[in-house]
Amino acid sequence: xxxxxxxxxxxxxxxxxxxxxxxxxxxxxxxxxxxxxxxxxxxxxxxxxxxxxxxxxxxxxxxxxxxxxxxxxxxxxxxxxxxxxxxxxxxxxxxxxxxxxxxxxxxxxxxxxxxxxxxxxxxxxxxxxxxxxxxxxxxxxxxxxxxxxxxxxxxxxxxxxxxxxxxxxxxxxxxxxxxxxxxxxxxxxxxxxxxxxxxxxxxxxxxxxxxxxxxxxxxxxxxxxxxxxxxxxxxxxxxxxxxxxxxxxxxxxxxxxxxxxxxxxxxxxxxxxxxxxxxxxxxxxxxxxxxxxxxxxxxxxxxxxxxxxxxxxxxxxxxxxxxxxxxxxxxxxxxxxxxxxxxxxxxxxxxxxxxxxxxxxxx
Numbered sequence: 001x002x003x004x005x006x007x008x009x010x011x012x013x014x015x016x017x018x019x020x021x022x023x024x025x026x027x028x029x030x031x032x033x034x035x036x037x038x039x040x041x042x043x044x045x046x047x048x049x050x051x052x053x054x055x056x057x058x059x060x061x062x063x064x065x066x067x068x069x070x071x072x073x074x075x076x077x078x079x080x081x082x083x084x085x086x087x088x089x090x091x092x093x094x095x096x097x098x099x100x101x102x103x104x105x106x107x108x109x110x111x112x113x114x115x116x117x118x119x120x121x122x123x124x125x126x127x128x129x130x131x132x133x134x135x136x137x138x139x140x141x142x143x144x145x146x147x148x149x150x151x152x153x154x155x156x157x158x159x160x161x162x163x164x165x166x167x168x169x170x171x172x173x174x175x176x177x178x179x180x181x182x183x184x185x186x187x188x189x190x191x192x193x194x195x196x197x198x199x200x201x202x203x204x205x206x207x208x209x210x211x212x213x214x215x216x217x218x219x220x221x222x223x224x225x226x227x228x229x230x231x232x233x234x235x236x237x238x239x240x241x242x243x244x245x246x247x248x249x250x251x252x253x254x255x256x257x258x259x260x261x262x263x264x265x266x267x268x269x270x271x272x273x274x275x276x277x278x279x280x281x282x283x284x285x286x287x288x289x290x291x292x293x294x295x296x297x298x299x300x301x302x303x304x305x306x307x308x309x310x311x312x313x314x315x316x317x318x319x320x321x322x323x324x325x326x327x328x329x330x331x332x333x334x335x336x337x338x339x340x341x342x343x344x345x346x347x348x349x350x351x352x353x354x355x356x357x358x359x360x361x362x363x
Contacts, residue, residue: 015059018032018034018045018059019054019057021045022034022045022051022057023051024045025045025046025047025048026045026046031061031062031063032045032059032060032061032062033045033059033060033062033063033066033079034057034058034059034060035057035058035059035060035066035069035071036052036056036057036071037056037057037058037071038052038056039052040070040071040072041071041072041073041074042060042063042066042067042071042072042073042074042079043074043076043077043079044074044077044079046077047074047076047077047079048076048077049074049076049077063079063080066079067080087124087127087128087303088128088300088301088303088304088305089303090114090116090121090124090125090303091124091125091128091129091302091303092303092304092305093113093114094110094114094121094125094133094303095136095303095304097110097113097114098110098133098136098137098140099140101137102141104134104137104138104141105133105137107121107122107132107133107134110133121133128283128301128302128303129279129282129283129302129303131278131279131282136275136279139275139278140275192211192235192237192238192239193211193212193238193239193241194209194210194211194216194235194238194239194240194241195209195210195211195240195241195242195244195247196208196209196210196217196228196231196240196241196242196247197242197244197247197248197251198224198227198228198251199251199252199254199255200255201220201255201258201259202258202259203220203258203341203345203348203349204220204221204222204345205220205221205222205223205224205227206218206219206220206251206254206255206258206321207219207220207221207224207227207228207231208247208250208251208254209231209235210247210250210270211270213268213270214267214268214269214270214271215250215254215267215268215269215270215271215320215323216269216270216271216319216320217231217234217319217320218254218319218320218321218322218323219231219319219321219341220258220321220341220342220345221341228242250267253265253267254267254322254323257322257323258321258322258349259352260352261289261322261325261327261349261352261353262289262290262352262353262355263289264289265322265323267323269320269323269324271318271319271320271324273314273317276302276304276307276310276314277314277317279302279303280298280302280311280314280315281314281318281324283298283301283302284298284315284318284324284325284326284328284329285323285324285325287325287328287329289325289353290353290354290355291328292328292329292330292334292350293328293329293330294308294329294330294331294332295308295309295311295312295315295329295331295332295337296308296332298311298329299311311329312329312337315329316338316340318340319340321340321341322349325349326339326340327339327345327346327349327350328350328353336350
């Protein structure tokens with residue numbers, strides 16, 4: 001028996017067209033959904049759930065219409081949430097709006113520009129990038145300061161150029177973003193204390209380093225001495241503290257994460273990159289163990305669907321092996337691509353997460 005709910009239609013699309021889309025599991029055009037009156041659930045036409053009988057189906061112009069008719073959202077296709085393409089376009093538009101300013105825009109201003117509510121914008125942006133729009137804007141300003149300081153500009157000039165208005169505002173905002181004060185940054189990290197140690201694993205030597213704020217490096221290699229030398233060159237201006245016995249517990253935790261990469265490890269990180277890199281690194285940390293994504297998929301997730309190469313560059317810039325799991329990114333055809341610490345290590349990590357037995361000596 002046909003459901004008699006009032007249903008709106010996309011121009012040029014009738015119920016037969018929509019039913020064909022459900023049978024084909026096609027992507028919706030216009031955001032419409034279908035409801036199954038016998039189960040009280042509504043879905044996207046692309047939902048992978050078992051197809052219902054035609055006589056039990058009603059079509060709705062939007063999720064809100066289906067909800068008003070008394071149906072609840074499917075837990076598999078989540079039609080009450082923005083789809084990946086919609087979310088990516090929204091995030092991309094907000095990022096562009098932020099990048100065109102030197103000041104930090106309010107959430108209400110950004111929401112008005114892209115035509116959504118502030119709460120919706122906050123939720124979708126944070127889900128895609130791991131940070132709020134405000135935090136992203138602050139990170140961009142820190143990037144501008146860092147580039148100006150690295151180019152030899154004075155602290156005052158860098159502050160004004162980045163839109164801070166004064167050096168005192170820059171100093172107040174810089175903590176936790178530059179990872180040090182502007183003066184320290186300009187001096188190459190002078191005065192920063194970093195503890196480090198090298199442990200051993202079935203994947204070779206594991207160098208772990210941390211500031212007072214969190215882990216700043218996890219490097220894998222064949223020779224411990226080579227790892228230490230490269231680390232010392234990288235942090236040449238900092239005060240490096242080696243062989244700290246209190247550091248052993250942290251090193252053991254990281255080594256365990258290398259041996260069992262499917263285990264959840266929640267350690268604070270102190271990794272500074274560009275705003276785009278940090279968006280990618282946040283997205284990497286949300287990929288569940290045992291899953292992989294392509295560079296193009298990851299680009300869409302961070303709201304930059306045309307930036308697969310930039311995403312690959314952000315993965316290559318990651319210096320925190322396993323804790324920021326760039327090993328979970330593969331080519332579109334599923335083949336393994338480059339990995340800072342060797343493709344064979346990447347293969348072993350993925351095999352372990354998938355439950356494949358790997359000999360302790362590998363690679």
